[in-house]
Amino acid sequence: MxxxxxxxxxxxxxxxxxxxxxxxxxxxxxxxxxxxxxxxxxxxxxxxxxxxxxxxxxxxxxxxxxxxxxxxxxxxxxxxxxxxxxxxxxxxxxxxxxxxxxxxxxxxxxxxxxxxxxxxxxxxxxxxxxxxxxxxxxxxxxxxxxxxxxxxxxxxxxxxxxxxxxxxxxxxxxxxxxxxxxxxxxxxxxxxxxxxxxxxxxxxxxxxxxxxxxxxxxxxxxxxxxxxxKHAEHGLRVRERAIYSSINAIVITHCEEGEHRIEYVNPAFEQLTGYELAEIKGRDPRFMRVENCDTHEHQRISAALKRKESVRSVLRNRRKNGEIFWNDLRIDPVANVDGEVTHFVGVINDITEARHYERRLHHMAHHDPLTGLANRTLLHERLKTAVDFAVKNKTLGALAFLDLDNFKHINDNFGHDAGDLVLREVAGRLRENMRDDDTVARVGGDEFVLVICNQPSHDRIADLVERARRSVNAPITWDGHEIRPGASIGVSVFPDDGDSAEKVMRAADAAMYHAKTLGKNNFQFYSARLNQIVHEHLMLEANLGRAIREHELVLGYQPKVDLKTGKVVGAEALVRWKHPVEGTILPDRFIPVAEETGLIVPMGEWVIDEACGALKALRALGAEDFIISVNLSARQLRQRDFAERLAHTLERHGVEPRSLELEVTESQLMDQPNDAMEALAQLKALGVRLSIDDFGTGYSSLSYLQKFPVDFIKIDRSFLGDVVHDGHAVITRAIIALGHNLKMRVIAEGVETREQLAFLRDHDCDQMQGFYFSPALSQETLQEMVCSGARLQD
Incomplete structure (x- = not known):
């Protein structure tokens, strides 16, 4: 100028x-x-x-x-x-x-x-x-x-x-x-x-x-x-130092077009989470959230951020090393001179220890100190919730009062330490026989209560209660002595027997009293109709052993078809009970009873023996490559000498091991995967074929699945449905692709329509079985079908 x-x-x-x-x-x-x-x-x-x-x-x-x-x-x-x-x-x-x-x-x-x-x-x-x-x-x-x-x-x-x-x-x-x-x-x-x-x-x-x-x-x-x-800068430096030195974790994000990106975190944040600023700058803080946890809190936070408002929440996040921690989170908006919100400041207070302490206090207030089961307070809360849910959703639930028989005799003869052992053992057995959603409580010296939720039928309730009774009745060893506790159980079903917790409890108490009057060590339902179901169940159990001995069980063979050639390449052996009075009883009724009683083992041996006999007959007719599959129970799989006895059976019938296929369910394999892997390895070494039945209905770990020496996987019938229009098509395609990628062949069961068949062919499924081609046949009819060269028509 x-x-x-x-x-x-x-x-x-x-x-x-x-x-x-x-x-x-x-x-x-x-x-x-x-x-x-x-x-x-x-x-x-x-x-x-x-x-x-x-x-x-x-x-x-x-x-x-x-x-x-x-x-x-x-x-x-x-x-x-x-x-x-x-x-x-x-x-x-x-x-x-x-x-x-x-x-x-x-x-x-x-x-x-x-x-x-x-x-x-x-x-x-x-x-x-x-x-x-x-x-x-x-x-x-x-x-x-x-x-x-x-x-x-x-x-x-x-x-x-x-x-x-x-x-x-x-x-x-x-x-x-x-x-x-x-x-x-x-x-x-x-x-x-x-x-x-x-x-x-x-x-x-x-x-x-x-x-x-x-x-x-x-x-x-x-x-x-x-x-x-300069004064403002000094104030900023003071505040920046305060943020830097704060013992609480602080994160500052920049807000633009709905996105929230990290601009700054203080050392306390780095120490708490394990993440340094350099590696997370520019990321959305949501990367630390624990998915499927605290969903409601995540929704509250998202809504508040969208409204540019403050919000406070208690939720879980995940550290860099994978640990989950609880934090008390406060988020506040920061506006510029024009009043526009440009940033958010989040202050995180680690409350993990406090949360754990709070949970311990809550657990002590709601659980029995001896057994760790729910106490009377928690029982009433859970029961009320279960009854209200059943009434609202029109489902079934049950309340079972369980009173140990002769517990005073145990204390008097073996001492209170033995009595405590019995209580803890009974508590553990009840927990093992109930699902996570159910409640097991101890409400008195020798009184236990079961809250069973969301059951499909009265029959299923009866099965669960009887299984619990049997588990309690198993012997307990104490100081060289065998103690066999018994239990009298009274059961009420809600909402049939009451639409409130009080009514349901009165009904169950009355049913338990009735059980004790009938001689103890039994269970009774509040309604006469359910008592009849229990009676039928007990009669079924009593008659099943006789049925095996008297050869009332028969096998049907449902053909399996190769989807490329249409040729019948095998069959699944399906057991039926020809009851002299009731007629044909389907497996859904008697297999669970056989599992609970242990009769599944002799029944399974009989099925394998019959299947080997059928294979021998088919080979004599020229069907050299025909395969018959047999369902294997968990009890059979866990038997140490099962593979050895199977080898003797195959040798006795002169059947090639590769002609026999053993089917095990996903849930059996994943119950004890390491033991299952060892058992399958023994069977594979024997030369038999192995398949996973009902695939997709359990919870398989892919890391284990690829290690199991399995030849086939079977798609459960529930995944077919209307594959043309519903969401099952995606799952079915994924199962086929997964099986092929793991070098396994894929079999679809329960095929009933032409559309299902076309879908399976379009997606390279290997084999099918179901009523679309044929129901289960007798051995003689199966032999005629194979010898006649029957094929699946296009």
Missing amino acids: NLSPMPLAVFVVDAAGKLSSWNKACEKLAGYSVADINGGTLDSIIEFDDPPGPAPTIAQRADIETEGILKCADGRRLAVRVLVAEQSFDPDQPGTFSVIVIPRPGQAQPRYALIQDLPVAEFIDALPCVFYVIDQSGHLLLWNHQLEDALEMSSEEMPTSDVQFFFDEVDRPAILAKILSAFEDGGSSHEAELVGKNGKRTTFLFHCARTSLGSLAAVVGTGLDITAR
Whole structure:
């Protein structure tokens, strides 16, 4: 910026007083043109008021304010103050001096009047910052009233002061260096604190730029008052340090277009989570959430963030090492000056220990200290919830009161330690026979209660209660003695026997009393109809052993078809019970009874023997590659000598092991996978084929699945359904692909429609069985089908 004319007359002279340059203000004040004073001397223009004696040299006048008369061109004699200063900011012209001429009070218009005719005068004084012009001697040539206010000085004092003295002594070298840099390089910037005459301190951000006033070099600059900003910065640094040092984990995210990205985390956050800022900056904090946990809290947080509101939540997150921790989370929005929310600050308080302690207290308040089962308080809560659910959703549930028989006799004869052992053992057995959703409680010395939820039928309830009774009745060893506890159980079904917890409990209590009156060690239902079901169950159990001995069991063979060739390549052996009174009883009724009683073992041996006989007959008819599959029970699989006995059976019938396929369910394999793997390895070494039945209905671990020496997997019939229109198609395709990727062949069971068949063929399923091709056949009919070369029609 080039200001002309200037309000202060400034001459530059050498050591002899010869004029070398001047500014426009000089011309305006004295009336001389450039031509008039060119080559003149300072004495020809200014008459100094010196004391008698030799006149001082220019150097001697330096930094001393004197008075004199300015001889103007029009003959006026103007009383002035004169300040001579060395050109300290011009190293290229050593020995030169600035001469600043200021009219004495009353001799000329004040400074503001001198600049009033400048085009920019009003702007300079209206600037929201200090404005100044400095010559090479370090003195002010022009300034505005803001600078006067900051320095607490009058306009008369300003030009006679060296600018370096406006600052603390310790800052002066740096200030002078910055001004010199502006002269040399064209500009500079710096922060500094102006110190007023009366001690007032103001921090400014200065910007300097080199300019010229005619032939006079100068620096023009501004200073913006940043005192408030410095205070704010200091406050920010304090708050930043507080955040940095906080014992609570803090995370700051930037919010833009619905996205929340991490900008900062403090050391406490890094220590708590194990994540450093560098590796998570820019990520959404949700990456730490535990999926399928605290879903409601996640929804609350998302809704609050969308509304740009504060929210507090208690939920679980996962550390970098995989550990889950509880945290009390507070999230608050941060708005900019326009009121727009740009950031969120989250404060995390690790409450894992407190949560665990709270859970321990809750557990103690709701559980029996001896057995760890639910106590009466928790039982009432669970029962009320179960009854309300059953009433609302029209499902079935049951309440079973279980009272140990002759428990007083156990305590009296074996001691209370033995009694405690029996109670703990009974508690463990009941837990093992109930699902996670059910409740097992101890409500008295030898009284236990079962809350059984969401059952499909009354028959299933009867099965579960009888299984619990049998588990309790198993012997317990104590100090070399065998203790066999019994139990009387009363069962009520809700909502049939009551639509409230109180009604259901009364019904179960009455049923238990009835059980004790019938001789103990039995269970009774509150309703006569369910008592009849129990009776039928017991009769079924009693008759099943006889059925095996009397050869009432028969095998049917459902053909398996190769989907590429349409050829019948095998069959599944399906057992039926031809009851002399009731007629054909399907496996769904008697297999569970056989499993519970252990009769499944002799029944399974009979099935294998029959299947081997059928294979021998088919081979005699020329069906060399025909395979018959047999369902294997968990009990059979766990028998240590099963593979050895199977080998003897195959040898006795002269059947190749590869002609026999053993089917095991997913749940059997995953119950004890390591044991199952060992058992399957023995069978595989024998040479038989192995398949996983009902695949997709259990909870297989893929890491185990690929290790099992299995040849086939069977798609459960429930995954076929209407494969053309419903979601089962996706699962079925995935099972086929999975089986093939694991080098297994895939069999679909329960195929009943042409659409199902077409779907399986389209997706390269290997084999099928089901009513679409054939139901289970007798051995003779199967032999006729195989020998006739029957095929699946396209």
